Structures are given as C-alpha cells and as structure tokens.
C-alpha cells in the first residue's frame with residue numbers, strides 16, 4: 107500500500123514564509139517570551155488562496171531537541187485541501203528513471219525508508235539572502251519578510267523540487283533522522299548532490315571534525331564541543347576532536363549574534379544547564395589560527411550553523427556501532 111506523502115514543509119502565517127519543522131523551531135525560540143505557537147498552512151498555492159487555507163499541525167517544534175533526537179514533524183489533518191493538492195497524493199515510489207547503477211539504487215532504497223530526504227543541497231544561496239538581511243535593518247524587516255513569503259509560496263508550487271533545498275537546518279535534520287532510522291549500511295549508501303561540487307556520499311559531506319580536511323571546500327563539520335564561559339552576547343566552543351593534534355574552535359562574536367534573526371535559538375540551546383557538551387554542525391572550513399596553534403571553524407553565516415545540547419549517558423547501541431567505523435551523528 108503506498109504511503110501518504112509526509113508533509114516536509116508548511117507555510118507559517120506569522121513568519122510569512124515556508125519552513126521545515128527545524129526552521130520553525132529555530133524561529134520559535136527566537137520569539138520574545140511568552141512565546142505564542144505558530145499557525146501552519148498547506149504550501150500549495152491554490153490551498154493557500156482559499157478563504158480558510160487548510161491547517162497543518164506542527165508537532166514538538168516548541169521544545170528544544172536534545173542530542174537524542176526527539177522527532178518534531180508536521181502532521182496534516184487532511185482537511186480542506188483543494189482537489190489536486192499534491193500534498194494529498196500518495197508517496198511516489200522511490201525510484202528514479204534518470205539514475206542507474208548500484209550506488210544510486212541503494213541510495214533510492216535507503217531514502218525510500220525515510221519520511222523526508224534531500225537529493226540536492228545548495229549552500230550558496232544563503233549568502234545572497236544574508237546580504238539582503240544585513241542591508242535591510244529593523245526598519246525594513248516587514249517588507250523583507252513579505253518578499254520572502256512570496257518567494258516561499260512560489261517555491262511551494264514547484265512541488266517536484268521538494269527534495270532539493272538550500273535550508274541548512276533541514277539538511278541537518280535529514281542527516282540526523284537518517285542516522286537514527288536507517289541501518290549503518292543504508293546510512294552509508296545515501297548520496298547528496300552539492301551545488302557547485304557534484305555528487306558525493308552524504309557522510310563525506312558531514313565529516314567529524316577529527317577527520318575534517320582543511321584543504322577541502324566547505325563541508326558540514328560536526329562533532330561534540332565544550333562551551334567556554336560566555337562573556338558578552340557571543341560564544342565560543344572548543345571541539346573535543348582535534349586536527350593534526352591541534353584544537354579546533356568556533357567563535358561567534360557579539361556583533362555577529364546581534365545581527366542574527368534567530369539568535370534566541372542559540373541562546374536557549376547554550377543555556378541548557380544539564381548539557382554535558384554540545385553537538386555542533388557548521389558548514390564551513392578549517393582555517394589555521396594566527397598563532398598556528400589551533401584551527402578555527404569558519405562558518406560563513408549563522409544560518410549555516412546549528413547546535414544541539416548533548417548528554418553523555420544514554421549511549422545507543424547503534425551509535426556505538428557507527429562510532430566504531432568513524433561516524434557520529
């Protein structure tokens with residue numbers, strides 16, 4: 107029996123844009139308290155044009171995820187959609203006529219077991235948006251958001267592109283879900299097309315910091331890290347893993363934090379007192395620091411950084427087997 111399509115994105119009325127559940131959470135934790143939950147609607151343009159667009163339920167996005175993933179997701183009550191709304195169809199079979207070969211067959215099979223998956227990631231487009239964001243300060247915020255909303259709706263119409271994204275948080279969400287839900291061999295079979303670079307295995311795009319190569323183009327460098335006591339509004343994290351025997355740090359200055367729309371998400375995550383360490387995912391490259399004694403993870407944009415609070419206890423059996431082959435998610 108074909109499964110019904112799982113809603114991977116929804117139109118957020120308050121934000122006036124289409125978001126994945128992780129993006130919704132990031133925005134929610136950046137609201138001033140007391141926080142009011144968002145209203146989500148179907149992204150299909152004809153559904154959105156209705157007097158009463160169909161409502162989509164956001165589940166668990168109003169709590170911070172811990173390292174052991176607490177699955178947040180959208181749920182579609184399936185009420186009030188227009189006829190022909192693509193989100194009301196059955197999930198197409200996970201096969202792709204354009205691809206062939208054993209590697210892609212395994213990739214399709216593994217992706218077929220996931221709720222949401224990503225075939226193509228564009229890490230270049232955030233740059234332009236960020237530039238626009240810096241130029242448009244508080245005074246033009248609402249115009250900017252309207253603009254984004256319209257773009258977002260247009261994006262929702264190209265339903266066939268739903269497995270292509272420029273959302274870094276959605277990419278990380280996919281990686282973490284795949285790590286949790288797939289067997290190690292399925293997880294290692296996943297492929298990702300990276301705009302500007304070509305296709306590679308998902309795991310090679312997500313190197314643990316201790317295996318990150320400073321000579322490579324930007325990668326999603328990830329690993330556990332410890333927070334330096336915070337002074338000011340920025341923060342500094344030291345990775346537990348080392349590169350060539352050198353420590354690796356990530357530093358976000360107060361000025362950069364002040365400009366970032368979703369800084370509340372970082373502040374709340376880093377304030378979790380029961381965290382033993384933090385798991386960091388940052389798209390960027392390693393640069394040797396001026397002293398030559400350490401590496402700095404240079405992340406171009408805070409939209410390319412996400413952090414989860416982590417606890418030492420609760421080792422998962424699957425996590426152990428993956429760690430033994432050099433992956434930790």
Ligand SMILES: [Zn+2]
Nearest residue numbers: 148153187191
């Ligand atoms: Zn709809």
